[in-house]
Amino acid sequence: xxxxxxxxxxxxxxxxxxxxxxxxxxxxxxxxxxxxxxxxxxxxxxxxxxxxxxxxxxxxxxxxxxxxxxxxxxxxxxxxxxxxxxxxxxxxxxxxxxxxxxxxxxxxxxxxxxxxxxxxxxxxxxxxxxxxxxxxxxxxxxxxxxxxxxxxxxxxxxxxxxxxxxxxxxxxxxxxxxxxxxxxxxxxxxxxxxxxxxxxxxxxxxxxxxxxxxxxxxxxxxxxxxxxxxxxxxxxxxxxxxxxxxxxxxxxxxxxxxxxxxxxxxxxxxxxxxxxxxxxxxxxxxxxxxxxxxxxxxxxxxxxxxxxxxxxxxxxxxxxxxxxxxxxxxxxxxxxxxxxxxxxxxxxxxxxxxxxxxxxxxxxxxxxxxxxxxxxxxxxxxxxxxxxxxxxxxxxxxxxxxxxxxxxxxxxxxxxxxxxxxxxxxxxxxxxxxxxxxxxxxxxxxxxxx
Numbered sequence: 001x002x003x004x005x006x007x008x009x010x011x012x013x014x015x016x017x018x019x020x021x022x023x024x025x026x027x028x029x030x031x032x033x034x035x036x037x038x039x040x041x042x043x044x045x046x047x048x049x050x051x052x053x054x055x056x057x058x059x060x061x062x063x064x065x066x067x068x069x070x071x072x073x074x075x076x077x078x079x080x081x082x083x084x085x086x087x088x089x090x091x092x093x094x095x096x097x098x099x100x101x102x103x104x105x106x107x108x109x110x111x112x113x114x115x116x117x118x119x120x121x122x123x124x125x126x127x128x129x130x131x132x133x134x135x136x137x138x139x140x141x142x143x144x145x146x147x148x149x150x151x152x153x154x155x156x157x158x159x160x161x162x163x164x165x166x167x168x169x170x171x172x173x174x175x176x177x178x179x180x181x182x183x184x185x186x187x188x189x190x191x192x193x194x195x196x197x198x199x200x201x202x203x204x205x206x207x208x209x210x211x212x213x214x215x216x217x218x219x220x221x222x223x224x225x226x227x228x229x230x231x232x233x234x235x236x237x238x239x240x241x242x243x244x245x246x247x248x249x250x251x252x253x254x255x256x257x258x259x260x261x262x263x264x265x266x267x268x269x270x271x272x273x274x275x276x277x278x279x280x281x282x283x284x285x286x287x288x289x290x291x292x293x294x295x296x297x298x299x300x301x302x303x304x305x306x307x308x309x310x311x312x313x314x315x316x317x318x319x320x321x322x323x324x325x326x327x328x329x330x331x332x333x334x335x336x337x338x339x340x341x342x343x344x345x346x347x348x349x350x351x352x353x354x355x356x357x358x359x360x361x362x363x364x365x366x367x368x369x370x371x372x373x374x375x376x377x378x379x380x381x382x383x384x385x386x387x388x389x390x391x392x393x394x395x396x397x398x399x400x401x402x403x404x405x406x407x408x409x410x411x412x413x414x415x416x417x418x419x420x421x422x423x424x425x426x427x428x429x430x431x432x433x434x435x436x437x438x439x440x441x442x443x444x445x446x447x448x449x450x
Contacts, residue, residue, distance in 0.1 A: 007122025283307030
């Protein structure tokens with residue numbers, strides 16, 4: 001039997017419904033923030049990630065899926081979304097659009113060859129946003145608020161924003177020299193990768209997974225001590241806007257992010273979820289003002305954020321957040337003979353096009369089996385088609401909750417179902433437990449508690 005590849009997952013059943021719900025919330029939120037959807041290719045020229053993400057990052061040096069295609073081109077499956085968006089921004093000359101900044105979001109599959117573990121896969125789905133063309137600190141605050149609001153809208157409660165600044169080029173270079181001076185006498189105590197990082201990008205030592213417990217990391221120089229006045233003022237502005245938006249945060253100088261292109265604001269957002277383990281980061285991002293011109297575009301300030309959908313769904317499940325997932329159907333159509341089956345096909349088509357969720361029988365079950373199938377689908381209503389009723393242009397529809405059965409003229413079946421389903425939904429809405437029956441106005445659950 002052929003099996004799925006290690007680090008990949010089949011998403012189906014109720015889990016797939018949770019994914020679709022999360023994505024629908026994302027789409028609705030993006031509309032409110034006025035971000036436009038962007039879709040970039042699943043694979044790009046390897047150079048894009050080597051130049052954009054950075055030669056010293058684990059994503060490029062260890063985790064990227066690289067191959068040579070039939071035309072001899074070096075190709076990489078995208079490991080993250082930002083570089084592809086920036087490439088598209090440059091290639092499609094979005095910088096020339098008078099409606100600046102360009103605000104986009106993506107939701108797509110990424111690939112990283114790493115050791116699979118809980119919440120970390122080789123194939124992952126990532127949602128992210130990018131603002132290209134604004135250096136305003138308000139843009140940084142907006143991206144952070146967007147991420148926090150998404151998590152809260154989905155029902156996660158204990159959200160923590162860890163905030164830091166890497167400063168501008170001058171500040172970052174000063175900090176880089178301080179790290180080299182600090183780590184150089186002790187570099188033999190670190191892994192081989194860190195020895196290479198010392199000269200190429202010493203900030204990556206702070207983000208090393210192998211040496212994470214090395215005590216030298218705790219006493220390493222902090223970025224905030226090397227910010228020049230301009231960078232410090234800018235960072236204070238970001239905090240001011242977050243305070244205005246009532247987004248709580250903590251300054252955490254250890255946040256440096258693992259990608260080479262970041263400068264100024266960087267942040268990680270955690271969720272206190274039982275069972276999540278020590279790695280409780282849900283999403284992260286920051287500002288990357290030098291990436292567009294690094295990839296041969298015009299100098300353009302940018303800021304962005306990304307979160308893994310799979311990890312987000314896992315957090316919702318561990319927190320046992322109750323989501324409004326539709327598990328039932330409106331109507332199950334039943335039949336016995338071929339003529340009734342043909343009418344079931346016709347009626348299902350009409351009702352589906354009218355907006356109802358309708359199912360019928362496809363495997364040759366008898367009526368008893370069809371009733372069981374309707375129960376499995378949690379059908380609100382069932383309808384057993386029979387030739388005598390159909391000849392009179394009528395059908396019998398049964399309310400599976402009240403067990404009431406009505407004989408309905410087919411000319412008004414759409415209006416009947418619409419009224420009955422809305423009435424059922426109104427009854428459920430008026431009581432948290434959803435126990436109301438038609439004509440009753442007192443909660444059974446509260447009655448039982450008394």
